Amino acid sequence: MHKSQLAGFIIDCQTDDIRAAVEFWGQALGYQIKADTDPGDSRYVELDTGADDLVIEVQKVDHQSRVHLDIESDDIEAEVLRLEKLGARRIGTVKTWCVMEAPTGQRFCVVRPQRAAFADRANSWDNE
Secondary structure (H helix, E strand, O other): OEEEEEEEEEEEEOOOOHHHHHHHHHHHHOOOEOOOOOOOOOOEEEEOOOOOOOEEEEEEOOOOOEEEEEEEEOOHHHHHHHHHHOOOEEEEEEOOEEEEEOOOOOEEEEEOOOOOOHHHHOEEEOOO
16 A cells, blocks of 8 residues: 655746746745745755645756646655556656656656655555
8 A cells, every 4th residue: 555645736947047936936826935945056946835735846947837746655656556557657757756647648746755744644545
């Protein structure tokens, strides 16, 4: 058995100025930049949504700007296999997460648990 749930949303920005991008999205959504991140020194900058809320991250990318979602799981491979059975396909691996594509064309990632209440709130799945 493994668990998974929606982790949050990643705002992919094709930009040379990640600081300006994260400042815009933080102000637009009403969140501060998470204290432990430096928007000028990273491709990934998280907004401070709180420990139990959805993760919102601004990411510097080379592809066209878009928004994608992350699914957090305590067993990434089991979750990827479950999603493949539903029709998703594996695109590739980046660091510790798996990039996938839904049968309808949207890209998303399966990532390690991101939120404090993951174990209590996530869906449980039987591994077959």
